[in-house]
Amino acid sequence: MTVAAATQPAARTVHIMPAAHTRQLTPVAPLKTSCSSCHLRDLCLPCGMNTPDVERLDSLMFGRRRVLAGQTLYREGDKFQFIYAVRAGTLKSSLMLADGREQVSGFHIAGELVGLDGAAQGHHASATMALEDTEICAIPYSHLTDLAANASGGMQHIITRLMSREIMREHSLMMLLGSMNAEERLAAFLVNLSQRYAARGYSEREFHLRMSRAEIGSYLGMKLETVSRTFSAFQAQRFLDVDKRHVRIIDMDGLKRRIEVQVH
Amino acid sequence: MTVAAATQPAARTVHIMPAAHTRQLTPVAPLKTSCSSCHLRDLCLPCGMNTPDVERLDSLMFGRRRVLAGQTLYREGDKFQFIYAVRAGTLKSSLMLADGREQVSGFHIAGELVGLDGAAQGHHASATMALEDTEICAIPYSHLTDLAANASGGMQHIITRLMSREIMREHSLMMLLGSMNAEERLAAFLVNLSQRYAARGYSEREFHLRMSRAEIGSYLGMKLETVSRTFSAFQAQRFLDVDKRHVRIIDMDGLKRRIEVQVH
DNA sequence: CGAGTAGTTGACATCTCTCAATGCCGGTGG
């Protein structure tokens, strides 16, 4: 195995596609953030909460932080203290085999939460790193559970639902890894990404991939060459245009027909 | 794809290996069960709880239920009301693709919990069925969350930890599906099973598989013939003896050396 | 300009799947 190249990149090129907000930031003292005024509130943690609960959330005053491209948010084995909400940018989570093989377990964009995997053991089971300059909210887990204990019952349920959602996310990935071929995998990946971008107001048909072919391959359980060939095959079949990391989907229905995953 | 055979078996043969307790049961009114006196309390839901919390759990008086071999505990889409603890027997959970392909997402034995995947959407994302006559505790989820709201903070944490554990379990499976070959997959499966049996006081080196080759294959992302061939290969390499579903591990270290998964 | 990284593509190797035949076992019914 030689995914080694992807394991510890000295620095990563920064891509500039949807996100302009990553660039100009007051880089000084960690800003405090309020959920109620956040443009991501309907996608992120507060989603589904009632107003008083969101206000309680605000009272926690999450710290905001920047993670530069290639930097690590937490490593495997790190103490579990925070869960993180992505405000802008892209993160990648991965697991390691003893022999150094890496398995990417997820890519996370604005409004998504990472780090919940640490709750079982008190330390993180995966590592998470930024694929581009990324801004996150660090949510102290202990504060969140305190809140759940005191707030209206709904709050407790929110945490549970978040974790359950994570379980479902992994279900789909298992499905994909266990019973799909290369074209189905890549199609599923692109359709999923497209939908997540769309939910955030970006184009569902045209976007920049923030991850390398090797990272996509690791996530989808295939080699980078196979990813590359499958992209070319899709282009030949007129499902999409690809130019390196720039993707334009021409025939969304065609892609979707390749997968038909139910996993509701 | 023709795993169809495994999809809807009319009836299943019952195997008799560790479990004798499945057989004689008062099949009358659903028994109520108390966690504090359960022989599985250190593996199951109460694991890690303090005594007062376990007593609160007892106050819920979970219903006990039998699920016969081949019967379904819940189906994909069913309303999420309970989580289930296996008291004796074996369950299998699986997901469906629209085209009928099945992906087994887990096997569950005594002391393990199933059904948590329903918490996100209020209905189950997977289906669960008994591979042999099985006895379960049905734990009303709403009672559990009520309890979490009132009990000492630890209780809330227990639920979270359970779900986080589920996430980690799926992490390992993803790892396996994403970056291991057939021999590594089967070795990982057998070692894992062996450890779970050992934790329950059964032999770690000799056991009966409750699932078919097709089900193992679906779980591990390979075809039943490949599972069979890999078993034969292990036998030829003197790692184990197999006779249909009876497995005796001869060289546990040899098996473990094939995997070396870290995923802690 | 040279080095390094990422991506693409070809040729070939290898692994796993597919299809098919066979054996084994348990259950059923004559």
Add this chain to the structure above:
DNA sequence: CCACCGGCATTGAGAGATGTCAACTACTCG
């Protein structure tokens, strides 16, 4: 009691998909 059937497992042979290795291009960074 025995013959037969269905389900499960094993095994072989060949096909197909993906991995491996290597060459080449484009681009970025110093």
